[in-house]
Amino acid sequence: MLLEARSSADVVRRQLRCAHDDHAATAGHLRAQPPSHVHTLARGSSGCAAAFLSYLLAARHGVPAGALQLSALTLHDAPLQVRGSLAVAISQSGQSPDLVTSMQRLSARGASTLALVNQMESPLAQACLWRADLRAGPELSVAATKSFVASLVASALLVSHWRMDAAMLKALDALPHQLDTTVADHEIDATVRALAPVEHLLVIGRGFGLPLAQEAALKLKEACGMHAQALSGAEAMHGPVSLAGRGRTALVFATGGPELPGLIAFADHLRRLGTNVVLAAPPQIRERTMTLTPADMPELDAVPAIRSFYEVVAALATARGFDADQPPHLRKVTLTL
Known part of the structure; x- marks a missing residue:
């Protein structure tokens, strides 16, 4: 992988x-x-x-x-x-x-x-x-x-x-240059440490960052054996935010564009509720856990962001005792009707 x-x-x-x-x-x-x-x-x-x-x-x-x-x-x-x-x-x-x-x-x-x-x-x-x-x-x-x-x-x-x-x-x-940009080892380590003990995770994005959150949640299920639910930051306020609080963890993808301020504010709101927040955000966001390399256009930020997060998934799978290349119960080609 x-x-x-x-x-x-x-x-x-x-x-x-x-x-x-x-x-x-x-x-x-x-x-x-x-x-x-x-x-x-x-x-x-x-x-x-x-x-x-x-x-x-x-x-x-x-x-x-x-x-x-x-x-x-x-x-x-x-x-x-x-x-x-x-x-x-x-x-x-x-x-x-x-x-x-x-x-x-x-x-x-x-x-x-x-x-x-x-x-x-x-x-x-x-x-x-x-x-x-x-x-x-x-x-x-x-x-x-x-x-x-x-x-x-x-x-x-x-x-x-x-x-x-x-x-x-x-x-x-x-x-291609942005995809070649690597995540710092200490950021991967910090993200893995925060996520390794988690069994139920909220994964938050919005706008062009929501498909990123959905793919990240899918990979955490497949490769890491973790129940991860992807939600829009706005949709989360219509009920699922009740899952937040002490002892809970949320992974927030704060990609660029008009979504960024609201996602940072939502991450702050989750922290005030006692939630452990793992924040993936651009370099200018000081409270980030993991740096997202921005694309030249915010609509494309999800592309280098998911490439960076795959590094976390591979390390997290190992930390949790899973083989990221051969997830249980899955095949490469799935045939459904």
Whole structure:
């Protein structure tokens, strides 16, 4: 897992060198016939990447986007009215029948379909009108790392080309250097010490940082055997904050942009309630436990942030007696319907 996570910068370099044409071609079609809205379809880590794509489309491009309920299509064959929309599936393997069946049925109902996939010969890629290669290369660890990073970057490339967003394209060019920036050993050690004894953890993010929190929580479950629940900092105030207090721990990802002040304030609120707060934040936040390297655009902060957190996950798994490469009860390719 850790070796693959550390190769993320090279994966992104390869994407930036080779993937622009794929996304530019798809974007040209989308500009010529703009979809009314975008449905995302994915599971696991890819589902977290799909949430990131939805935020990008809505906040950066003004296109309504959201996750489609796969079971509505696969188990109920719902007669969804999707003509004129775009369906985007994200997957490492492209093998799961629920994604393949859903994209086939959406296409038959008049949606345009796009796969962001790491296996271009997979059933999912073949089922879609358009496809873009994640170019993450073989991923052997059960827990996805570099393919997740590649999915975030592919999402940003798609939106950048669709919107003809020169500023985001320039910010993407800087990501490999930011992904190569390492977390200080003492910060990894401090974060692991704080999290190692924890069995129930709140993981907080907001906006573009919420998919980051969701992926972090998933990795803590998979690789570290920890019950971790990801929540928006705003959503937490509508009930789940009652879980805070003495003897409880929260991990807060305070990424940049307009979300940052509110997340710092929420971390302070949790501390006042007696919660042990582990704060991952940019260098200017003095009370941080772990430093997050900012991207050149706050919408992309999640990319170097998750790469840094994978270092923590690997160390934490070892500290808790787990094998991060072979989590219990899981396989690399999961087939669901």
